[in-house]
Amino acid sequence: MIGMVRAMRLAEPTFFILTALTEQPLHGYGVMLAVRDLSGGRIGLRPGTLYAALDRLTEDGLLVVDRTEADNGRLRRYYRLTDHGAATLAAEVEQVRANAAMAAERLRRRAAATSRAAATSRAAAPSRAAAPSPATATGRPTTGRVPKRPTTARPAIGGAR
Numbered sequence: 001m002i003g004m005v006r007a008m009r010l011a012e013p014t015f016f017i018l019t020a021l022t023e024q025p026l027h028g029y030g031v032m033l034a035v036r037d038l039s040g041g042r043i044g045l046r047p048g049t050l051y052a053a054l055d056r057l058t059e060d061g062l063l064v065v066d067r068t069e070a071d072n073g074r075l076r077r078y079y080r081l082t083d084h085g086a087a088t089l090a091a092e093v094e095q096v097r098a099n100a101a102m103a104a105e106r107l108r109r110r111a112a113a114t115s116r117a118a119a120t121s122r123a124a125a126p127s128r129a130a131a132p133s134p135a136t137a138t139g140r141p142t143t144g145r146v147p148k149r150p151t152t153a154r155p156a157i158g159g160a161r
Contacts, residue, residue, distance in 0.1 A: 009092070009095070010088070010089075010092045012039075012043065013035065013043055013045060013049070013053065014053060014057065015089070015092060016034075016035040016038050016039050016043055017031060017035060017045075017050075017053055017054070017057065018057070018062065018063075018081060018085055018086075018088070018089040019038055019089065020034035020035050020038060021063065021079060021080065021081040021085070022081055022086065022089070025066035025067070025078040025079060025080040026078060026079060027069075027076040027077060027078050027079075028047070028050055028051060028054060028076070028077065028079075029076075031045075031050060031054070031079065032044075032045050032047070032050050035050075054079055057079075057085070058079070061082060061084050061085070062081070062082060062084060062085035062088055063079045063080065063081060063082060063085055064079070064080055064082055065077050065078070065079060065080075066078040066079060066080035
């Protein structure tokens, strides 16, 4: 997989993890905060989920451990986006742009067709005041409801016939 850009869509959390690491290496908690900030608070990664994703992305060659630093007696691992990770993210950005442009074009065509159809139906529709009220063969006005079907008596299950 290393050396080839992913053809598959990135999950949204993965997209934001890679995006968080585009400018500088970050430690896990820094990635967690950046993802929450970049997503406008929509994506909140729990530590177990984040570190499993960071391990997977490192195995896939999209990230590398840049350095390890001691902070208040704890080791912090800083992750950096690789060239392969940047290419994968760039390919995803282009795919999302293409998908969004296609969807926007289809929505524009739908809106245009809907407004043309509405204009045509308004022009072709007869005035409601001039239209006679619908009536049945008996001359009574219809209610617009579907009449109930007559039911027939059915023998009870296990009963005499």
